[in-house]
Amino acid sequence: MKRYNPKKPHKWGYKIYVLSGVSGFAYKIEPETGSENVVLPNEPDLGASSNVIVRLSREIPRNQNYRLYFDNYFTSLPLLEYLSQNGILSLGTIRRNRIPDCKLPTDKEMSKKDRGYSVEYVADVNGVDAATVAWKDNKVVNLASSFVGEMPKAQVRRYDKKTKQYITIDRPNIVGEYNRHMGGVDLIDSIMGCYKIRLRSKRWQVRMFYHLLDLSIANAWLLYKRIQKAKGLQEKHLNSADFRLQVATTLCKLSVPSKIKNRRSIENELQSKRHKGPAQHIPPVAIRQDQTGHWPVWTEKRIRCKFPKCSGVSQTICEKCGVALCYNKHNNCFKQFHLS
Ligand SMILES: [Zn+2]
Numbered sequence: 218m219k220r221y222n223p224k225k226p227h228k229w230g231y232k233i234y235v236l237s238g239v240s241g242f243a244y245k246i247e248p249e250t251g252s253e254n255v256v257l258p259n260e261p262d263l264g265a266s267s268n269v270i271v272r273l274s275r276e277i278p279r280n281q282n283y284r285l286y287f288d289n290y291f292t293s294l295p296l297l298e299y300l301s302q303n304g305i306l307s308l309g310t311i312r313r314n315r316i317p318d319c320k321l322p323t324d325k326e327m328s329k330k331d332r333g334y335s336v337e338y339v340a341d342v343n344g345v346d347a348a349t350v351a352w353k354d355n356k357v358v359n360l361a362s363s364f365v366g367e368m369p370k371a372q373v374r375r376y377d378k379k380t381k382q383y384i385t386i387d388r389p390n391i392v393g394e395y396n397r398h399m400g401g402v403d404l405i406d407s408i409m410g411c412y413k414i415r416l417r418s419k420r421w422q423v424r425m426f427y428h429l430l431d432l433s434i435a436n437a438w439l440l441y442k443r444i445q446k447a448k449g450l451q452e453k454h455l456n457s458a459d460f461r462l463q464v465a466t467t468l469c470k471l472s473v474p475s476k477i478k479n480r481r482s483i484e485n486e487l488q489s490k491r492h493k494g495p496a497q498h499i500p501p502v503a504i505r506q507d508q509t510g511h512w513p514v515w516t517e518k519r520i521r522c523k524f525p526k527c528s529g530v531s532q533t534i535c536e537k538c539g540v541a542l543c544y545n546k547h548n549n550c551f552k553q554f555h556l557s
């Protein structure tokens with residue numbers, strides 16, 4: 218599963234494809250193993266890289282005009298066609314050699330043009346209009362889309378190294394659309410990267426587990442922010458580090474009901490005490506140990522303690538369980554009752 222990528226700080230690593238929303242929220246992932254390129258009967262085979270998008274987009278609702286963005290590693294015109302036929306709009310940067318019979322100027326021809334120059338060709342791909350646009354900024358960029366094209370152009374400011382001053386150049390609509398929506402995956406990466414779990418394990422299972430844990434926490438933080446925003450509290454939300462700390466503290470303090478060996482005998486004694494004593498209800502074990510809402514309340518009446526083998530009388534009642542339990546200098550039947 219290890220892949221070599223000279224562009225990354227860690228050149229050897231595992232490759233995971235991610236479907237993210239604009240907020241960064243990761244909806245679906247696919248680790249690259251070399252054996253996932255399986256084409257379902259109702260899907261076309263568009264080549265290894267476009268097929269990744271076909272698989273990642275399986276859960277996107279059809280015919281709702283969702284917009285899907287990807288980079289030139291994945292883009293091909295048949296992919297745009299397939300998505301469009303399924304009611305999913307798409308836009309990606311594209312390699313010139315992936316456009317059959319390409320009419321866009323070559324990079325060499327484009328480099329002679331002024332900065333801001335652009336050309337558009339709309340291709341009919343089996344009934345789907347696919348706009349292909351070449352734009353010259355610092356470098357030449359080629360894009361293809363089934364829902365947006367060159368027009369309307371916007372004006373953007375750029376620094377010109379030759380004249381050492383700012384200039385205004387044209388920017389096709391397709392580029393602005395791409396820049397505004399692409400980058401969800403980079404976003405979730407950077408949220409995860411800031412406080413990533415550091416560990417030295419070389420076993421891929423362990424590394425993958427911690428990666429997924431980091432991904433889940435990043436996703437949880439994005440959901441938490443969405444909720445805070447819905448409540449009108451976006452100014453007050455925890456940053457990603459404090460959110461992580463709160464999750465960690467909560468998980469550490471969340472105690473699991475103790476599994477004691479003689480639970481059955483205590484259960485029996487609790488039940489038998491019910492038979493003997495006055496009609497006081499004893500709740501089932503799942504309620505007794507759920508550690509939620511068992512508040513002590515004071516009662517005027519002195520009632521016999523419900524804890525097995527305790528003959529004390531108590532004026533403390535568990536509000537949820539509705540039984541009297543000792544809580545005094547010598548006995549804490551209240552705690553024992555809820556733990557056993
Ligand atoms: Zn209780």
Ligand SMILES: [Zn+2]
Nearest residue numbers: 522527543550
């Ligand atoms: Zn007691």
